[in-house]
Structures are given as C-alpha cells and as structure tokens.
Amino acid sequence: MSEPIRTAETAAPTDAVPTGTAPGADLLARTADAVRAAGAVLRERFGDVVPHRTRAELMDALAANDAAVLEVLRPALARLRPDARFVADELAGGALPPGEWWVVDPAEGNVNHLHALPDWAVTATLVRDNRPVLTAVHLPLTGETYTALTGAGAHLDGRPLKVSRTTDLGLSLVATSQARPDEDEEVVRRTGSAITAMLLDALVVRTSVPATLHLLNVAAGRIDAFWQFAGARADLLPGALLVTEAGGQVSDAEGRPWTPESDSFLAAAPGVHAPAVTTLSR
Incomplete structure (x- = not known):
C-alpha cells in the first residue's frame, strides 16, 4: 500500500529531488518548459467542435490529441530523468510500482478541447514511491503555468499561491x-x-x-x-x-x-x- 500524501507541514525538504541530474528547482523549471512546449501543440489543434458520430470516432479524436502532445512531451521528460518510467494513461488509478515515474496527462480535459471549450491543460508530475515530488500544469489558452515542488510551495508563473482563509x-x-x-x-x-x-x-x-x-x-x-x-x-x-x-x-x-x-x-x-x-x- 502506498503512503499518504504529505501535507505542507510535513513535506520533504526542497532537495527531495535526487541529485545526479538537475536540482529540484531547476528540474521543475525544465519540466515547466516541457509542458509549455507540449501545450503549444495542443493549442494549435484547438478550434471548432470536432465532429463525431460514434463513440469510436470520439475516442480516435481524443487519442490523436494525446499522441500529438506526447510526441513533444515524452522525449523532453525522458531527457530530464532518464531512469524514470512513464505513464500516460490519464484514466488509470491505484498505486504505482516503487521508484520514479512521470505521470502525465497530455490533454487534461481533452473532451472539452474537442468541444471547443476552454477548460483543458497539459500536466506532468514526477512521482517517487507514489508521492508527488514536483508538478507543472500549463493552460495553453491563457499561457498560465502552475507549479509546485515538495517543500518549496506552489506558484502561478512564479507568484506564490495560498488557499482560501474561509472558515464557513x-x-x-x-x-x-x-x-x-x-x-x-x-x-x-x-x-x-x-x-x-x-x-x-x-x-x-x-x-x-x-x-x-x-x-x-x-x-x-x-x-x-x-x-x-x-x-x-x-x-x-x-x-x-x-x-x-x-x-x-x-x-x-x-x-x-x-x-x-x-x-x-x-x-x-x-x-x-x-x-x-x-x-x-x-
């Protein structure tokens, strides 16, 4: 069984990303660059509603978006962490085997993209032993990139993010x-x-x-x-x-x-x- 996700108060230090390639902050910056480059591909494919008359046609259109993005995203992430394995099945759940994995969604909100709706993104998360180490989420239509690194906070284009203070x-x-x-x-x-x-x-x-x-x-x-x-x-x-x-x-x-x-x-x-x-x- 995998261990629970740590809260901010008990998160690992910022050097949680193993040494040997890029340090944590640099690796996160390069991951953000990778999702932005991949997002440009998805942005170019956005436009009118993609027609589909059958479930098979819809699935083919979804798969085409994924494949186009992964052609850019997968090799970029492999260069960053050559030993990390890769999972791009956005519907898969459950624990992963031990070790490092890139968990990506090449077109998060893909069905929205095909229906000409604006709510979609490209995501890449480095996971170690079922704990997320860093993540980058890019919204190609707005150009925004959200990032987080374990122990170093969450940011929107470099600006710190904080949750609501509401108590009601x-x-x-x-x-x-x-x-x-x-x-x-x-x-x-x-x-x-x-x-x-x-x-x-x-x-x-x-x-x-x-x-x-x-x-x-x-x-x-x-x-x-x-x-x-x-x-x-x-x-x-x-x-x-x-x-x-x-x-x-x-x-x-x-x-x-x-x-x-x-x-x-x-x-x-x-x-x-x-x-x-x-x-x-x-």
Whole structure:
C-alpha cells in the first residue's frame, strides 16, 4: 500500500529531488518548459467542435490529441530523468510500482478541447514511491503555468499561491468532477448524493471536468473545497501537491490520509476541511 500524501507541514525538504541530474528547482523549471512546449501543440489543434458520430470516432479524436502532445512531451521528460518510467494513461488509478515515474496527462480535459471549450491543460508530475515530488500544469489558452515542488510551495508563473482563509462552509464555493466516463453505478449514485448534500451545506457547487482545473483554483484560493469519488492518478496527483504546498489539506472524503489507492478525494482550505468531511460522510 502506498503512503499518504504529505501535507505542507510535513513535506520533504526542497532537495527531495535526487541529485545526479538537475536540482529540484531547476528540474521543475525544465519540466515547466516541457509542458509549455507540449501545450503549444495542443493549442494549435484547438478550434471548432470536432465532429463525431460514434463513440469510436470520439475516442480516435481524443487519442490523436494525446499522441500529438506526447510526441513533444515524452522525449523532453525522458531527457530530464532518464531512469524514470512513464505513464500516460490519464484514466488509470491505484498505486504505482516503487521508484520514479512521470505521470502525465497530455490533454487534461481533452473532451472539452474537442468541444471547443476552454477548460483543458497539459500536466506532468514526477512521482517517487507514489508521492508527488514536483508538478507543472500549463493552460495553453491563457499561457498560465502552475507549479509546485515538495517543500518549496506552489506558484502561478512564479507568484506564490495560498488557499482560501474561509472558515464557513455555508459561504464556500465548492466543486466536484466526474472521474471517468462509464463510471460504476455505485460511484455515480454516491456522487449525486454528495452533490445534493453540498447544495444544502455550501454556498455554490460547481460540477465540471477536469479535476485538475478545480484543484488549481483551490490552491489559488478561488475555490474553497474540491471532492471526487474514485479518480485517476493523472487527475489528482498534480492538484494534491499544488493544494498541500499552498497550505491546504488533502484527505479522502472521510478525512483519512489520501493515497492513489483511496476511493475518494478531498482537497480543501483548512478552515472548511472538517465541515466538508462531515457533509460528504453522511
């Protein structure tokens, strides 16, 4: 079983990235350069709604976006950490084997991209023994790049990020996301019940994909809490590091330590974490 994600208070020091190649901050900067270069490819492919009449045509269009981005992103990351293995299945969940892995989502929010909606990104997260070490998330349409390094904080284009100071769930903007298409019926019903509970307890509930963009907003203090049932590594690991490094709390929906094997996820400002757990645990 993998170990829980560390909070900001117990994070590893900034030299957590092993020596032998680039130091932590330099490696993060180069990772950000890689996702920006890959994001330019995805930006060039953005335009009108991509027509599809069948599920197979939709899947082909999604795969074409992924392949175009990975052609740039994968070799760039391999040059940075030649010994790190690579996983680009954005729907895969659970723990990874020990060691270093690049967990990437070449087109986070890919379905939005194909529908000419603006909510999509390119992400790359270096994970060691199932703990995120650093992450870079690039939004090609705005040019923004969000980064986090264990023990060194979370940033938007170099500016520090801090979670919300709110202490009242009743005044909070909260969000959730659909983990994957064709989700298990039990998860779908659990999600619906949680949305209903949050509609009663929170001020406003946002529901949209992808998860990473909600988590960026939690880290930046724009959204007070985000939760999701089930989930994929590529959805949650970047945001988990960004939120904890911005001073937030990450757990499962019942308040227990979160790992990639958990069946739920909650990221929140400290002042509303406990009330959110209470709401989601009904």
